[in-house]
Amino acid sequence: MKKSNILFAAVMLGAMSTLTGCYDLDREPEGVLATTTPFTSTGEMQSYLNQYYQGAGIRTQGFDAGGGQYIAGADTHSDNMASTAVWTRMDGTLSIASASKLTQYNNIRSVNFFLNNLDNCKDQSSPDYKQAVGEGYYFRAWFYYQLLINYGPVAWTDKPLDPDMEVMKLPREPRTVIADHILADLDNAILNLQERNNCASFRVHRDVARALKSEVALFEGTWEKYHKAKNTPFFDPSVTDAKINDYLTQAVNAAKEVMNRGCWRIYNTGNVNNDYRIIFQTTDLSGNPEILWFKKYDGSEIGNNVNRYLNQGGGSMGITASLVDDYLTIDGRPFVGAEKLEAKKVYGNELLPTVRDPRLAQTVATPGQVLRPDEPQGFTLPPFVGTSAYNANPSGYSLLKHVQIDYTGNLDAEWAGATPAIQFRYADVLLNCAEALAELGGAANASEIISVLHPLRERAGMPDVNFDREYNTDPEYPFATLDKYIQAVRRERRVEKACEGRRFEDILRWAAADVLIVGKWPKGALFTGSNLEAAFPSLKYDQASGNQIFLTGKPGDPYRYVIPTNPTGHENGWGFNVNRDYLLPIQDRMLTLTDGLWQQNPGW
Secondary structure, three states, rough: OOOHOOOHHHHHHHOOOOHHHHHHOOOOOOOOOOOOOOOOOHHHHHHHHHHHHHHOOOOOOOOOOOOOOOOHHHHOOOOOOEEEEHEEEHOOOOHHHHOOOOHHHHHHHHHHHHHOOHHHHOOOOOOHHHHHHHHHHHHHHHHHHHHHHOOOHHHHHHHHOOHHHHHOOOOOOOOOHHHHHHHHHHHHHHHHOOOOOOOOOOOOOOHHHHHHHHHHHHHHHHHHHHHHHOOOOOOOOOHHHHHHHHHHHHHHHHHHHHHHHOOOOOOOOOOOEEEEEEOOOOOEEEEEEEEEEEEOOOOOOOOHHHHHOOOOOOOOOOOHHHHHHHHHHHHOOOOHHHHHHHHHHOHHHHHOOOOOOOOOOOOOOOOOOOOOOOOOOOOOOOOOOOOOOOOOOOOOOOOOOOOOOOOOOOOOOOEEEOOOOOEEEEHHHHHHHHHHHHHHHHOOOOOHHHHHOOOOOHOOOOOOOOOOOOOOOOOOOOOOOOOOHHHHHHHHEEEEEEEEOOHHHHHHHOHHHHHHOOOOOOOOOEOOOOOHHHHHHOOOOOOOOOOOOOOOOOOOOEEEEOOOOOOOOOOOOOOOOOOOOOOOOOOOHHHHHHHHHHOOOOOO
């Protein structure tokens, strides 16, 4: 290890504090090493890597009233869920003054420090050594992937930088260069990580890295394809169709490497009305054949707030009609027209597993559904006005998925829940494979797509994919003119991954904000024209102040839907700027400190 790196804090404490606060590529990690010769043992290597399992290197589980972060609530940042507040990025009102520090570079710096000191280990022939090396490459790939999603082109470095101003000024690389580096790191991770047949170790393993590789390759391939097709300012101008197809092919191949091992399967006991839901409430998933990796919470020492906010049907957020309406009928048809309107007139009828894809009733609470063991009578009607702010539901559709309905711990205490945080499941691998196959040529790959998605449909008790039967040509459907193969796999992805915090990333990579976000406004359940209006005779609406819910249309209209958020000031819908908001802004001081090597993201 370089002496200059050891002494960095003393050398740079004052003069470079401004730069490191923004860039943070160059400092030695603090407070984690006992000696100046780190990682001499595999035990020390593993202990160092444990920091990435605590939050920064994973998707964490939790809940804040109104959603907006963590797995269970993050889809409020999409068209799947809505809260009582509008997300500024989706509404196009995010300001450059709110630009954040590129904090992922803190983690990249510490991983680079780890990877650049591997030679210190005295037992490099140990399987534990290779596992630790693989974890290092995996986590660096993960941190750069988060930067790629949020900021696009960034600076790549694979070593801790010397405390020299000129060395630390690194240019932004084209986004495909960053994507290629990420995929190369994942190849190194796959080479070194151990092969596992279950997730009982609670650590990343070879199939986790393969799953992430399929995700990254699919993300970049579709990002480049659709942003190029729409000529946005966000794709790599040097990208070719061959390069795009290479990413999609890598996504297929990485997914198939997991699939061909034959040790993972979709959890399916034959109970079509419960098998999908149960995995999202099971505290210990270490024996579940679908789960590649998850974070376990015990509700006492390490808990979360999912039950606290959701087990009364509220959480200050709700599922949108856009998501509810996208589930197929039980016989595999689009749910449209008079059939859809008629079902909405009696609350809950449109959600029934005898009418719709049974995954819907396992995602959205239906009348009679038990949400907590001390209330066996179950959910009846949506709590438009809750016992407290976080118990209210603003859309009329209450989230069931992620709720531990038979939880025996403290139901209402802060950070006492044990809902698991699933990182990767076999369903993700199948969905990545199916979508990449559709993008590479749906007609040519039709039979294989049907086969890949069969286990998901079988668990739900749904018929296999039929691209013609499922093709939604309703003019109001956002993807009505999309290729039927791509439309089908996108819908399957939305339904299977609903409310798992991944929808907004899909909208970004599909360059689909123009049809899914811009000018749209979330709506919920049918109120006027359904039995909900008679069920809530004292509910206040259509008044200047004191409204308890907002409705579409105007008094006298035969059909009016719940609006989760006050529409005043947003009469034209969400204001997402398609020439700016696909990427986040860079802090101005970052542009200054790099002497023009970094340019601001488009539109900011």
